[in-house]
Amino acid sequence: MAEALLAVDCLTKRFGGILASDELSLDVCEGELHALIGPNGAGKTTLLGELAGELVADSGRIRFAGRDITALPVWRRTALGLARSFQVTSLFLDFTALDNVALAVQAHAGHSFRFWRPARDQRELRAPARTALERVGLGARADLLASRLSHGEQRQLEIAMALATAPRLMLLDEPMAGMGLEETVRMVALLRELKREFTILMVEHDMDAVFALADRITVLVYGRVIASGSPAAIRANAAVRQAYLGDAEGPVPDG
Amino acid sequence: MLLFLEQCLNGLAFGLLLFLLAAGLTLVFGIMDLVNLAHGSLYMLGAYFAATFARLTGSFVAGAVLALAATLLLGFVLEMIALRRLYGRDHLDHVLGTFGLILFFNELVRLIWGPAGLSLPLPAFLNTSIEILPGVPYPTYRLAIIAVALAVALGLYVLVMRTRLGMLIRAGASNREMVAALGIDIKLLYTLVFGLGAALAGLAGLMQAPILTVQIGMGENILILALVVIVIGGIGSIRGAFIAAVFVGLVDTLGRAFLPELLRAVLSTMAASTAAPALSSMLIYLVMAVVLVLRPEGLFPAPGR
Amino acid sequence: MSAALNVRNVAAALFVAVLALVPIYSATTGNAFPLTLFTRIVIEALAATSLNLILGYGGMVSFGHAAYLGIGGYAIGILAHHGIYSGFVQWPVALIASALIALVIGALCLRTRGVYFIMITLAFAQMIYYVAAGLDQYGGDDGLTIYRRSQFAGLIDLSDRNKFYYLCLALLLASLYVTWRLVNSRFGMVIAGSRSNDRRMRAIGFPTYRYRLAAFVIAGTLGGLAGALLANNTDFVSPAMMHWTRSGDLIVMVVFGGMGSLFGPLIGAIALLALEYLLSRVTEYWQIILGPLLLLVVLYGRGGIAGLLARADRG
Numbered sequence: 101m102a103e104a105l106l107a108v109d110c111l112t113k114r115f116g117g118i119l120a121s122d123e124l125s126l127d128v129c130e131g132e133l134h135a136l137i138g139p140n141g142a143g144k145t146t147l148l149g150e151l152a153g154e155l156v157a158d159s160g161r162i163r164f165a166g167r168d169i170t171a172l173p174v175w176r177r178t179a180l181g182l183a184r185s186f187q188v189t190s191l192f193l194d195f196t197a198l199d200n201v202a203l204a205v206q207a208h209a210g211h212s213f214r215f216w217r218p219a220r221d222q223r224e225l226r227a228p229a230r231t232a233l234e235r236v237g238l239g240a241r242a243d244l245l246a247s248r249l250s251h252g253e254q255r256q257l258e259i260a261m262a263l264a265t266a267p268r269l270m271l272l273d274e275p276m277a278g279m280g281l282e283e284t285v286r287m288v289a290l291l292r293e294l295k296r297e298f299t300i301l302m303v304e305h306d307m308d309a310v311f312a313l314a315d316r317i318t319v320l321v322y323g324r325v326i327a328s329g330s331p332a333a334i335r336a337n338a339a340v341r342q343a344y345l346g347d348a349e350g351p352v353p354d355g
Numbered sequence: 356m357l358l359f360l361e362q363c364l365n366g367l368a369f370g371l372l373l374f375l376l377a378a379g380l381t382l383v384f385g386i387m388d389l390v391n392l393a394h395g396s397l398y399m400l401g402a403y404f405a406a407t408f409a410r411l412t413g414s415f416v417a418g419a420v421l422a423l424a425a426t427l428l429l430g431f432v433l434e435m436i437a438l439r440r441l442y443g444r445d446h447l448d449h450v451l452g453t454f455g456l457i458l459f460f461n462e463l464v465r466l467i468w469g470p471a472g473l474s475l476p477l478p479a480f481l482n483t484s485i486e487i488l489p490g491v492p493y494p495t496y497r498l499a500i501i502a503v504a505l506a507v508a509l510g511l512y513v514l515v516m517r518t519r520l521g522m523l524i525r526a527g528a529s530n531r532e533m534v535a536a537l538g539i540d541i542k543l544l545y546t547l548v549f550g551l552g553a554a555l556a557g558l559a560g561l562m563q564a565p566i567l568t569v570q571i572g573m574g575e576n577i578l579i580l581a582l583v584v585i586v587i588g589g590i591g592s593i594r595g596a597f598i599a600a601v602f603v604g605l606v607d608t609l610g611r612a613f614l615p616e617l618l619r620a621v622l623s624t625m626a627a628s629t630a631a632p633a634l635s636s637m638l639i640y641l642v643m644a645v646v647l648v649l650r651p652e653g654l655f656p657a658p659g660r
Numbered sequence: 661m662s663a664a665l666n667v668r669n670v671a672a673a674l675f676v677a678v679l680a681l682v683p684i685y686s687a688t689t690g691n692a693f694p695l696t697l698f699t700r701i702v703i704e705a706l707a708a709t710s711l712n713l714i715l716g717y718g719g720m721v722s723f724g725h726a727a728y729l730g731i732g733g734y735a736i737g738i739l740a741h742h743g744i745y746s747g748f749v750q751w752p753v754a755l756i757a758s759a760l761i762a763l764v765i766g767a768l769c770l771r772t773r774g775v776y777f778i779m780i781t782l783a784f785a786q787m788i789y790y791v792a793a794g795l796d797q798y799g800g801d802d803g804l805t806i807y808r809r810s811q812f813a814g815l816i817d818l819s820d821r822n823k824f825y826y827l828c829l830a831l832l833l834a835s836l837y838v839t840w841r842l843v844n845s846r847f848g849m850v851i852a853g854s855r856s857n858d859r860r861m862r863a864i865g866f867p868t869y870r871y872r873l874a875a876f877v878i879a880g881t882l883g884g885l886a887g888a889l890l891a892n893n894t895d896f897v898s899p900a901m902m903h904w905t906r907s908g909d910l911i912v913m914v915v916f917g918g919m920g921s922l923f924g925p926l927i928g929a930i931a932l933l934a935l936e937y938l939l940s941r942v943t944e945y946w947q948i949i950l951g952p953l954l955l956l957v958v959l960y961g962r963g964g965i966a967g968l969l970a971r972a973d974r975g
Contacts, residue, residue, distance in 0.1 A: 178865035459951030
């Protein structure tokens with residue numbers, strides 16, 4: 101296999117007395133959907149924060165598409181092809197769904213020191229935005245204020261915004277968070293379709309979804325990788341069962 | 356050299372007064388998340404109350420005590436009638452609302468006491484000098500200010516670190532909802548904290564009154580310096596406020612005293628006398644700018660902010 | 661943005677028509693007061709419009725905007741003091757000075773957010789106030805009289821009150837148009853997005869700091885323009901122009917008129933100055949009423965006057 105698209109090397113991060121990332125290493129290969137699971141407090145969101153650039157690790161390196169991005173600020177990483185969705189929905193609530201996605205398109209359409217032409221009239225921004233919205237199934241809801249969308253639709257909008265930046269790697273932080281059964285089914289279908297085109301690193305708690313979608317799974321406990329491999333290998337892994345899967349509500353899925 | 360020592364003490368006194376003001380401001384912001392621009396008005400009213408009560412009772416000390424009580428009471432009333440409705444709102448709302456209060460208090464003072472200022476003469480026993488070093492007299496009153504302010508600072512420390520109320524204050528600063536969930540009467544806590552802040556402001560005002568004239572608008576000038584102190588020290592941190600306040604007091608006082616001379620040594624007399632007053636005023640803001648560049652959250656930001 | 665015939669646009673059009681007719685009214689009735697009052701209103705509205713860009717649309721609560729009015733005004737005053745009366749020199753200097761100082765102050769202040777930002781803009785404005793008050797050779801605290809208005813080589817005579825008024829009005833309308841263009845452009849989207857959710861903006865790839873700084877500089881420059889007009893209007897500049905209470909007044913105008921609405925600042929300027937005028941006829945101590953009134957509006961009146969009009973639109 102060629103060099104991994106994303107290579108995390110020995111990342112360490114301390115918050116006071118807590119070791120959130122403990123010499124964490126993992127890699128994500130191009131084209132795969134790589135799931136990151138682990139109990140609460142395992143450091144999954146910390147890792148995503150470090151990958152996105154919001155948190156600076158104390159030591160370790162991150163390589164993306166052959167480049168060392170460890171020191172790059174958040175906004176530069178996106179330009180390189182790293183897109184992110186948030187665990188707690190983070191949208192522009194006073195903008196329409198279309199505006200939200202158009203902003204994501206605009207971020208990658210050159211600089212924005214353009215002061216004259218109305219942005220909402222610019223087809224080069226609006227058309228890709230509509231396409232992204234339709235891809236996630238929100239085409240009909242494009243002109244609604246983001247605050248008026250249902251929770252599930254807002255999560256879909258988050259994905260649309262990630263898509264609109266033409267990413268090489270999508271970092272999805274619990275895309276299924278807070279969703280009911282029907283919405284989850286829709287989201288899983290969407291992700292199954294997206295993974296054919298994009299590389300995805302996904303943090304998730306919903307084990308059904310994880311085993312349905314993941315090509316590889318990495319298990320994180322107390323900031324450390326305790327296992328990494330195919331879904332079958334993870335399911336069979338005794339340490340993982342003890343630390344995480346066995347403790348989860350309900351039996352381990354067969355899916 | 357002696358001049359330097361004297362100016363250092365002046366700077367310390369000024370810094371400690373700034374601390375009293377800044378402590379109240381940062382407490383209220385830290386606990387209730389309230390930006391209270393009218394804090395300067397409480398400072399001003401403390402001075403006006405002191406001058407008036409001293410004249411009425413004929414005693415400086417009685418006037419001071421009554422003024423303190425009056426400011427404390429005013430703080431409670433203000434919080435209960437008006438300011439508590441601002442909790443939880445946008446900071447812009449706080450700024451506008453308390454700006455309205457400043458206008459109100461300035462005009463009220465003008466209505467009651469007139470546009471000319473008041474004076475608060477020192478009683479004989481304070482209007483003396485003490486020899487702090489052989490042959491070095493220093494005004495007793497300023498030493499008294501330093502002593503009182505340090506005592507209050509110590510009292511604040513004990514209150515915040517060693518009492519139950521202080522524990523609630525510290526808890527409330529990092530997690531408001533939790534304190535409320537513990538069943539503490541959060542409304543009462545807020546009112547008490549605001550009153551404490553008001554009393555501190557009033558104390559600073561009344562102590563400053565004999566040295567500067569008591570006049571309308573005195574609150575705002577020093578309020579802005581108190582804001583600078585909080586920015587440098589870190590919002591929500593009383594320890595930061597103390598260190599920053601003494602620092603600001605020293606820099607401002609020493610700067611005003613010695614910068615003109617320093618400039619004259621370096622520049623021509625004309626350039627120096629033009630630049631000196633402007634630069635002296637600017638000095639503390641330049642320091643703030645430097646701090647901002649290096650540490651945008653202040654030197655000792657309170658945790659959890 | 662279509663030119664729909666809704667309540668807000670009709671009201672705005674009416675305002676503009678009324679404003680255009682003021683000098684004619686004053687001339688026919690022989691009463692100069694409306695012209696004087698409205699000249700002041702128009703200039704204040706221009707100042708408030710400049711603040712609206714960063715406060716109303718950008719969510720940056722700058723409590724030091726009056727400093728830029730002062731800088732623009734003092735540029736005119738100082739140059740006039742030294743015998744330079746040409747507007748072609750004075751006005752560009754005023755604009756460039758405001759822009760540069762806004763750049764420096766903005767670069768520092770925008771490193772902070774929220775309450776810190778409010779306090780720091782206030783502090784820097786106060787610093788500029790003290791600097792001006794310390795300039796003894798330019799009048800210090802007492803201010804500087806301007807003996808001749810800006811000269812434009814015969815193109816327009818600013819001492820003619822009517823012509824001056826129309827110039828101010830034209831500049832106000834031009835600023836409103838430019839603001840409208842700005843806020844709907846890509847740049848405006850970034851500013852508005854940054855106000856809505858700055859973290860998200862950076863996550864999708866915008867270096868928001870530089871755009872906010874640019875907006876801050878534009879707002880400061882427009883403020884400098886308002887200051888130049890103010891200096892010519894009063895034939896006088898003093899540190900009081902940049903006192904922090906003036907910054908507060910500007911914020912009140914923007915918020916009262918309706919944040920993030922184009923004509924809000926104009927409505928707010930009219931409202932505040934009209935209120936000032938009316939209340940001062942009731943009592944000499946009119947701020948005793950204005951202060952609590954302000955607090956009441958903050959507590960109970962959301963969205964300002966433009967918000968009321970917008971609700972009239974929907975309802």
